[in-house]
Amino acid sequence: MYEIEIKRLDDQGRGIGFIENKITFIKNALPGEIVVCKITKETKKYNLGEVLEYKKKSKKRIEAKCPYFSVCGGCTLEHLEYQDALEFKKEKVKRILENEHIHYPEIQVIENKNPYFYRNKLSLKIMNGAIGFFEENSHTLIPIEQCFLARPCLNEAINVIKTFSLTNGEIILRCNTNDEILISIKTKDLFAIKEADFGHVKIVGIVLNDKCIYGMPYFYERIHHLLFKISYDAFFQINPYIANCLFEEIEKNIDPSNMVLDLYSGVGVLGLVASKKSKKVISIEIIKNAVIDNIENCKLNKCSNLYPVLGDAKTTLPKIKESFDTILVDPPRKGLDKNSLQLLLQSKAKKIIYISCDPFTLARDLKELQSVYEIKKFMLFDMFSYTYHVESLCVLKLK
Ligand SMILES: C[S@@+](CC[C@H](N)C(=O)[O-])C[C@H]1O[C@@H](n2cnc3c(N)ncnc32)[C@H](O)[C@@H]1O
Known part of the structure; x- marks a missing residue:
């Protein structure tokens, strides 16, 4: 365990400190903070570290909304006010x-x-029946219920995907501003749409391994008086x-x-x-x-x-x-x-x-x-x- 002061942020928003003069990148650590950390990875040139305790917190720190913050590697700046980000x-x-x-x-x-719930595209992994994101730089799946960056209709579509009972694969959910959703699935599982009952979630198409198996393999979006x-x-x-x-x-x-x-x-x-x-x-x-x-x-x-x-x-x-x-x-x-x-x-x-x-x-x-x-x-x-x-x-x- 090491107690270090965070000097600045790197380009990915990780805190930078030094352990015995070696640069150490620490997630969820802000400039000016003093943290007790452990080293999670050590190479010749740098260390990766994880905060165990905050001895001094930055005035700029806010509570991240997303429960998966600092684990999934998506919203890496959520511990900052929007203007500071x-x-x-x-x-x-x-x-x-x-x-x-x-x-x-x-x-x-x-x-x-x-700045929240804006993304019209959500890429998810499925492993042993669980749906979520890979932990940053790993193949460990973190099951998720919702993503704080994705548009609400995509988060609702996660419940639809759960009913597909897939064991392994990848899913991309995309939507337009009318909340119409297109699902692309890549999997080796045997899968077919038996009953197209998605409740109030507006699924306009499902593409399985590059083949459209329901609706259309495309969707429409209207932005800037143009239809795409x-x-x-x-x-x-x-x-x-x-x-x-x-x-x-x-x-x-x-x-x-x-x-x-x-x-x-x-x-x-x-x-x-x-x-x-x-x-x-x-x-x-x-x-x-x-x-x-x-x-x-x-x-x-x-x-x-x-x-x-x-x-x-x-x-x-x-x-x-x-x-x-x-x-x-x-x-x-x-x-x-x-x-x-x-x-x-x-x-x-x-x-x-x-x-x-x-x-x-x-x-x-x-x-x-x-x-x-x-x-x-x-x-x-x-x-x-x-x-x-x-x-x-x-x-x-x-x-
Ligand atoms: C950042 S996107 C921009 C697309 C478009 N300008 C837009 O705003 O929607 C980059 C695009 O470049 C295409 N692309 C990638 N490599 C390419 C290449 N070598 N030659 C031509 N297009 C390429 C991708 O398929 C993608 O559609």
């Missing part, structure tokens, strides 16, 4: 940008209206309120009559938002169902100037011969691939709007892009409240 994220992003010598303007933060069809395996922003704020900002930053590229387009949401003001939009996406949804979404929204292309950004972008005034990029966490980054640098597009869910890869890419582009706007959207994840939007202008 936002401040943590802002400082984290600043530190990451500064480490890469990025020149950035004042960072604007867009708050989540409801979203297949079970297509990406969609997980926080509808913040997604709407993000779409509004993107629309504001599209100049009229531009040629626009929407790279990593999913079901085409950003392209559709941009299309209203643009001459033409080309979108590129690797998931087939998402591209099919994008084509359907153009019809649903009476959009005739958006052209969805199926393919890997890396190999598809070089084949596109058009030149673009504005390029929207919203890559997965790993950021831009090297080919696409080079093409962006050579594109001479007047504007790049980079949306990122990983500040580390964003900073890595901005470091390259700032040789040709200047960052005019930097915004954080609190898409993932009470977690350490951040969504950034940068507007870059050709120098």
